[in-house]
Amino acid sequence: MSTLDTLRRDLLTLIHSVKGLQAIVITDRDGVALIKVNSELAPELSMRPAFLASTVVTSEQCSKLGSGKCKAITCFYENYQVVHFNKNPLLITLIASINANTGMIKALETQFEPILTDLKKVVNA
């Protein structure tokens, strides 16, 4: 099994661990998806580069709010919620239904660390 397959399997385990979590996308600073895992319910357009690139720009804007470096952003839409974790040079985007437990999604942050170690090496190389 390749490293990518292992990462994908780990992310899929995380998706199944939180009810309502539909997709996890890890992108670089240009909004290019490095790894993408989703359930059938996830809206297809939310995983397209247009949305992902916009979130990278927005997270940079958030750092100018005067409260230090942006660590995480949570957006609540009518039917969905989106959580971004800023893990320079990577950005993790989690897409979930509005009924999903936001606290549980945010608690996943620490579980991304071992996954990101490998990806950061690739991006920094």
Add this chain to the structure above:
Amino acid sequence: MLKPKTLTNVLSQANTGGVQCTLLLNREGTLLAYSGYGDKDARMTAAIASSIWLSYEKYGSVAFNEDNLKSYIVECEACCVSNGIFKLLLSQEGNVIVIKVSNVLLCMHANKSVPLGTLKAKITTLANYLEGPLTQVATT
């Protein structure tokens, strides 16, 4: 007609238990009312908060099948510069929450000690209180 003094008084009621400032701004980023303390540049915060809102609203609408943005929370961590001996704290960590009220935006800035749930509950309560009067102003 909006009464600025009353509006500021209402906003100031939320500034307790770690909430540093509360702002009311329009979608273009212009400050309508402000209440708070500290040396925060309220005008700049308003401009950036509205810019982030417009971005998420525009791209989110396409990505989530015309879904409307209701609110967003930004969590920031302390920013430091160190030369090995001294450590200079450039900014404190804190959270910013923005919610839509009628056709304007309500923004709250709090320090890290305020739990996100409390912050959301506070801003939702304030937004519900202001919804009626602001809708009246918007329609006249």
